[in-house]
Amino acid sequence: MELTVNGERHSLDIEGDMPLLWVLRDELGIMGPKFGCGIGACGACTVLIDGVPERSCALPVQYVEGAVTTIDGLSGDGVLTAVQEAWIAEQVAQCGYCQAGQIMSATALLASNPAPSDADIDEAMSGNLCRCGTYPRIRAAVKRAASTQSARS
Amino acid sequence: MASVGKIARRTFLIGTAAIAGGLAVGAYAYRRPPENPLVARADDGEAVFNPYLTIAPDETITIFVPRAEMGQGVSTTLAALVAEELDVSLEKVVVEHGPASEAYANIAMLEDGLPFPTYDESTMATIARSGVGIAGKFLALHVTGGSSSTVDAFEKMRQAGATAREALKQAAATRWGVQPTELETDAGSVRNPATGETLSYGVLAADAVEAPVSRDIPLRAPENWKLLGKSQPRTDMRAKVTGAPIFGVDVALPDMLHATVRINPHFGGGVLSLDTEAARQMRGVHSIIEIDHRLGRGFAVIADNTWRAFMAADAVVVEWEKPNSTLDDAAVSELLAAAVGTGSRDVMRDDGDTDIIFADHARDRIIEAEYHVPYLAHAAMEPMNATARFADGRLDLWLPNQAPNLIQAVAAAALDIPTADCTVNTTSLGGGFGRRAEPDVAVYAALIARETGGRPVKLIWTREEDIAHDYYRPAATGRLRAALGADGLPEALDVVVAAPPIFSPMASRFYPSISLPGPDKSIVDGAFNQPYAIANYRVAGVKTDIPVPVGIWRSVGNSINGFFHECFMDELAAASGIDPLEYRLKLMAPYPVATALLEKVADMSDWRSEPAEGRARGLAFTLSFGTWVAEVVEIARDDRGIRVENVWCAADPGIVLDPGIFEAQMMSGIVFGLSAALGQEITLSEGRVQQSNFHDFDALRIDRCPAIHVEILQNAPRMGGAGEPSTPPVAAALGNAIFALTGERLRRMPFAHDVTFV
Numbered sequence A: 001m002e003l004t005v006n007g008e009r010h011s012l013d014i015e016g017d018m019p020l021l022w023v024l025r026d027e028l029g030i031m032g033p034k035f036g037c038g039i040g041a042c043g044a045c046t047v048l049i050d051g052v053p054e055r056s057c058a059l060p061v062q063y064v065e066g067a068v069t070t071i072d073g074l075s076g077d078g079v080l081t082a083v084q085e086a087w088i089a090e091q092v093a094q095c096g097y098c099q100a101g102q103i104m105s106a107t108a109l110l111a112s113n114p115a116p117s118d119a120d121i122d123e124a125m126s127g128n129l130c131r132c133g134t135y136p137r138i139r140a141a142v143k144r145a146a147s148t149q150s151a152r153s
Numbered sequence B: 001m002a003s004v005g006k007i008a009r010r011t012f013l014i015g016t017a018a019i020a021g022g023l024a025v026g027a028y029a030y031r032r033p034p035e036n037p038l039v040a041r042a043d044d045g046e047a048v049f050n051p052y053l054t055i056a057p058d059e060t061i062t063i064f065v066p067r068a069e070m071g072q073g074v075s076t077t078l079a080a081l082v083a084e085e086l087d088v089s090l091e092k093v094v095v096e097h098g099p100a101s102e103a104y105a106n107i108a109m110l111e112d113g114l115p116f117p118t119y120d121e122s123t124m125a126t127i128a129r130s131g132v133g134i135a136g137k138f139l140a141l142h143v144t145g146g147s148s149s150t151v152d153a154f155e156k157m158r159q160a161g162a163t164a165r166e167a168l169k170q171a172a173a174t175r176w177g178v179q180p181t182e183l184e185t186d187a188g189s190v191r192n193p194a195t196g197e198t199l200s201y202g203v204l205a206a207d208a209v210e211a212p213v214s215r216d217i218p219l220r221a222p223e224n225w226k227l228l229g230k231s232q233p234r235t236d237m238r239a240k241v242t243g244a245p246i247f248g249v250d251v252a253l254p255d256m257l258h259a260t261v262r263i264n265p266h267f268g269g270g271v272l273s274l275d276t277e278a279a280r281q282m283r284g285v286h287s288i289i290e291i292d293h294r295l296g297r298g299f300a301v302i303a304d305n306t307w308r309a310f311m312a313a314d315a316v317v318v319e320w321e322k323p324n325s326t327l328d329d330a331a332v333s334e335l336l337a338a339a340v341g342t343g344s345r346d347v348m349r350d351d352g353d354t355d356i357i358f359a360d361h362a363r364d365r366i367i368e369a370e371y372h373v374p375y376l377a378h379a380a381m382e383p384m385n386a387t388a389r390f391a392d393g394r395l396d397l398w399l400p401n402q403a404p405n406l407i408q409a410v411a412a413a414a415l416d417i418p419t420a421d422c423t424v425n426t427t428s429l430g431g432g433f434g435r436r437a438e439p440d441v442a443v444y445a446a447l448i449a450r451e452t453g454g455r456p457v458k459l460i461w462t463r464e465e466d467i468a469h470d471y472y473r474p475a476a477t478g479r480l481r482a483a484l485g486a487d488g489l490p491e492a493l494d495v496v497v498a499a500p501p502i503f504s505p506m507a508s509r510f511y512p513s514i515s516l517p518g519p520d521k522s523i524v525d526g527a528f529n530q531p532y533a534i535a536n537y538r539v540a541g542v543k544t545d546i547p548v549p550v551g552i553w554r555s556v557g558n559s560i561n562g563f564f565h566e567c568f569m570d571e572l573a574a575a576s577g578i579d580p581l582e583y584r585l586k587l588m589a590p591y592p593v594a595t596a597l598l599e600k601v602a603d604m605s606d607w608r609s610e611p612a613e614g615r616a617r618g619l620a621f622t623l624s625f626g627t628w629v630a631e632v633v634e635i636a637r638d639d640r641g642i643r644v645e646n647v648w649c650a651a652d653p654g655i656v657l658d659p660g661i662f663e664a665q666m667m668s669g670i671v672f673g674l675s676a677a678l679g680q681e682i683t684l685s686e687g688r689v690q691q692s693n694f695h696d697f698d699a700l701r702i703d704r705c706p707a708i709h710v711e712i713l714q715n716a717p718r719m720g721g722a723g724e725p726s727t728p729p730v731a732a733a734l735g736n737a738i739f740a741l742t743g744e745r746l747r748r749m750p751f752a753h754d755v756t757f758v
Ligand code: FES
Pocket: A034, A035, A036, A037, A038, A039, A040, A041, A042, A043, A044, A045, A046, A055, A056, A057, A058
């Protein structure tokens, strides 16, 4: 089986029904996506497949068509994305466990909707649980990233 | 080259300016913990100043924090205590968890303290005080909990920085032949202002650790602080926005196996039969073993991949023993109702003579109510996990945890090895909330590692296992009554709370032979110790034995009693026709710290102006963990239901070391409390938990999260905590807002039973 992750191609001898999350974590050692629930209910495992956010814990690897991007592949050469920079500026993370998934969801949101409303943010981000309750700062960070992205472009 | 031991530990550093790239652990360092746990680790010329600080010749300054980073910011705030006195910026330091050591957590005190050496058993009062004291020590000193981290570290870690700074100046003074008092420190260097010469800390460190310095160096006054008292960028932020492998689940060791466990979900039950035949044939399965420990009985699957372990565990055919098969929610309610009515009471507050007031009081001026809360799971985002390696008679553990010494002792005992032959490495925690002070997952990992011929093995629970095997926030029932005087204020307040005790079973999980006699403070915490001036004021707890494992859950008993006490206060205000704010201002008049917060939160929320049509506000106040907190919740109703729109929080921790992190903790605690108030509930049937994952035990999500506004006052005479105190009042403030909006008094959590939230 062939899989492209963060621009790198991998050949894998694995069961087709293994969820992408465990292929990434246990077979490829890509630890950015986290395991939180295994049933698509928390968003900790969110990755992008051709830019679309997917819950990798509930996605059998045989159904992956397209290039996978994890948080590990977001920032090339240590240069952070506008979303990551906004997360730092707003000091969002507490325990941090959910934040890889939050950042991937926010990245996908801003790619498709550069100026999201509060309702857009709530809708796009409500699949990502945060037990530390960082939501107020997530909202601020998404807005900050939106405005820096629009200033850059 | 840097020693492999150093690489291994640096892998799990929790904050650094430049986060290391990948995760590749080469080997292990086996060393017995010395008195200063860092001395033996100090390879390649690293100078060890004290248990909190090392400086390497390459200018790497490492600050070791003695408490677990679980989101509450200790890796920033505690590091800033050292950095403040050392004159280095936080961007320039590396932060690590200190290893399990007596230097950080006085385990000897617990071991000596628990068997109750000396106290007067002649009076109940003395027994009561002893019980409370022991429970308090257990919580505050030996786990990261009780919101105690900054309070505990405030003097110690500043002193560590100051002593090192003076030693560095002494070393420079010797080189230059001047007096240390002539020298200055700044940005990691010692400078001679007379000559302009500088020497960096890295260059001086080796000499400095030998330099004689006075023990009592005066600490800097708050007005001279450069870092403390100001919001600092978190040292762990970059790692956490780049997905760095810092958590327990991210541990990766060479030749590592993966595992999962299934423990009998019927509390206290064993394994009747186990058929592993099919499971053992599955791809990647290494072995399947039975787990038989006092903390849990079941089985473990060891495989070459976590998912394969999960799948094989599903394929095992197991028959569980089912003790307590009649235990369900109705049974719990009955046990609590019986206990609150007739159970043996531990009176924890008894001002005036409550019985006399009630005996003589007009019946129609007595208000009574009964409140109830359910069991709750912690459901930290990172499922329970631990990595273990057992080789050559030594056990090494890597896990996110809140109590390294205690876990070390229990895990070592499980393998029958001396405690000193076990090391506990603390990774970053993907949430803790009290759950990660427990030893169970480490014990299972140790038992599994015994079966892998020296290969390390990473145990990860499924979320289902995590929900089924928590140490839950107890269910509780409170019976409250008040005798109202002519002025509408309570002449007498009588509170009885029935709940399972927390501290005694928790202590016995670490030390099976120990039980804590006397009252359990957690049962009445948040009710017996509130700053209300009521002449006749009695608060009693009833320990109620129910065979459900319970433990410490963010804010512990305050999470229960903040709700009971503060909704009942609102009931009294309503019965007297007095505004709830004015009511509290009168009752708290002798406590200006509290009244200042009430005025503050009233300003913030515009309390004294009438809310718009379809909106309402509720107020509550709880003093917990030394921090005084007043909160107002504002809700709005539309045709779909009720929406929580705003929470205003005024908090007074005495001194705030990092306002940004403190604010984040207040928000966090509020969201945690709202999650419980709105919808969380662990229910029981046939002696087991019915919930299994986030679909039936959800938490607040961003779409229902209110705007949260926090203001900090610093009037309190002593320093309080940050991690928990905002949780207790929020459910009560919400309940009071619902009453103000609908006239319906909700006395049972979660409120979703009675209200539709949108
Ligand atoms: S782990 Fe995938 S959604 Fe929770």
